[in-house]
Amino acid sequence: MRIHNDWKALPLDARGATVAMGNFDGVHLGHRSVIDAARAACDAPLGIITFEPHPREFFFPDAAPFRLMNAESRANRLARLGVEHLYQLPFDAVLAGLSPEAFAREVLVQGLGVRHVTVGEDFCFGRQRSGNAQTLTQLGQELGFGVTVAPLIGNGEVEYSSTEIRKALAAGRTRDAERMLGHWHRIDGEVLHGDKRGRDLGYPTANMAVDGLHLPALGIYAVLVDVLTGADRGSYKGVASLGVRPMFGQNRPNLEVHLFDFAADLYGQHLSVALVEYLRPEAKFDSLEALIAQMDRDSAQAREILATR
Incomplete structure (x- = not known):
């Protein structure tokens, strides 16, 4: 998959796609339906138009983190779906200030040369969200590109949405989130240097930042891990701690x-970590010996859960 971080001066072979357009936070089953409709709309390379930063981050920079995915995680998921071009448009004052007509003309037609655009029926765009799916359809007729409006989908009880997925993850309901996502919720990123306490405890860990993300329930998880870069690329099983490490003071x-049966150095490599099962909340123990005993139990439980995966 090729990633384009602007709509200007694109090479000829990056133009003329059939695109799905939206924020695609989580790339859940509702988003999948929009992407599948774009794929079926016409015989052209499949592209995604999305925005970075998320428009909500641009307009409300001091709001609490809400994203299910960072840009890297979203790109990894879209690549798995066979997307050929990811148009990750810089959402800034210029883009935010474009009217719906100017966005369609300057970005979609003159910039990207789209053949067809697919959006969800709740899609809004342009200055002050003044354009909607009907507006886009009219502009497509005027400017020469096709438009498909995909209906919202759900399971009969709840609509598949990033909001509902956040609620499930905040409650530790990873399997409910998976049913709406169509895949395990993942946290992707680079392995950073940490305090290296895990190594001293017999549980070396790969440490990853979660800045800017909506946090699932803090605690211990059984995880599936894809090492995406480096000599040890591959899929592994493990156990993970998401939280502030209460045994060791106040921490970010x-x-x-911790990857089972793995001893290599992963610093600087990129991982994709799937949260499969929530095991327990974080806790502060009376001693390191009590902590290690609990880690042993966590690992045994995680191995059992992941045995058939």
Whole structure:
């Protein structure tokens, strides 16, 4: 998959796609239906138009983190779906200030040369969200590109949405989130240097930042891990701690991942960590010996859960 971080001066072979357009936070089953409709709309390369930063981050920079995915995680998921071009448009004052007509003309037609655009029926765009799916359809007729409006989908009880997925993850209901996502919720990123306490405890961990993300329930998880870069690329099983490490004072939240039966150095490599099962909340123990005993139990439970995966 090729990633384009602007709509200007694109090479000829990056133009003329059939695109799905939206924020695609989580790339859940509702988003999948929009992407599948774009794929079926016409015989052209499949593209995604999305925005970075998320428009809500641009307009409300001091709001609490809400994203299910960072840009890297979203790109990894879209690549798995066979997307050929990811148009990750810089959402800034210029883009935010474009009217719906100017966005369609300057970005979609002159910039990207789209053949067809697919959006969800709740899609809004343009200055002050003044354009909607009907507006886009009219502009497509005027400017020469096709438009498909995909209906919202759900399971009969709840609509598949990033909001509902956040609720499930905040409650530790990873399997409910998976049913709406169509895949395990993942945290992707680079392995950073940490305090290296895990190594001293017999549980070396790969440490990853979770800044800017909506945090699932803090605690211990059984995880599936894809090492995406480096000599040890591959899929592994493990156990992870998501939280502030209460045994060791007040700390910034992060993700610490222990891969079973793995001893290599992963610093600087990129991981994709799937949260499969919530095991327990974080806790502060009376001693390091009590902590290690609990880690042994967590690992045994995680191995059992992941045995058939």
